[in-house]
Amino acid sequence: MSLRALCSLRFRRKMPKSIEKNGLTKSEKFTIIAPVKLLPLSQSREIGKGLEKEGRALLRSRRGFFCAWDTDMPQQRVKAELIDEQGLERTITRLAHEILERNRGTEKLALVGIRTRGAPLAARIARKIEALEGKHIPLGTLDITMYRDDFRRKMPMVRGTDIPFEIDDMNVVLVDDVLYTGRTARAALDALMDFGRPATVQLAVLVDRGHRELPIRADYVGKNVPTSIGEEVQVRLKEEDGRDCVLLIAAEEGA
16 A cells, blocks of 8 residues: 555544653644554654555654554544545536525625635535636635634644635625534634624535534535444545545444
8 A cells, every 4th residue: 555545544543652752742633644563753754755665654743753653553444435526526516506596696605615625615616606607706715723612622723714805795605525513514603704794604515414413504415424423424625635535434343
């Protein structure tokens, strides 16, 4: 398996005590990309070059330290491919048509993508609408990090918001990849209201997997996917992941 393929297998795990000896704190976030034996490595980016031959994968902190991880961890198992590349293209086209139909054209229509994968999805839908109507659609991206209700516990990375137009009296369509508990959508509503008072706010999602914890419902849904709590829906886009698909990841054993 190539290093690029390994990089697609990402897991969040607690930092082992053995890493603390290398000067890292427990509060740092790591992305574990596949299994191998834990060894301290240098800060140099050159260490990645030899990992593939040695069967090692990379673990990197935000401070730039690198380690290798041991293979005893369970790997993600793809249970099903829910949407392939062609299916994703058709779904985006359908969402564009539904948005146009409900809003009776493009007048006062704007799209705002929720980072991370909601942003490229919004851009694709905007291009579809522009191709159909021949009119420019205002497009923005929204970072909800500071509005999350788990912000103090997870300390996620802030990426920034870019809404280069006035949203007052606009029909704003928020776009996200997966609708799950509804907490991301709730945070997005709070973040959006700091920019003005839109006439309406609508929600478009590629996948609705259920298990709502808040009274949130999407106006436009690409695909409804019944899931169990332990399963995970992963949307992969060329802009972020190098390929287009939606995968259902099986629950870990014992979960």
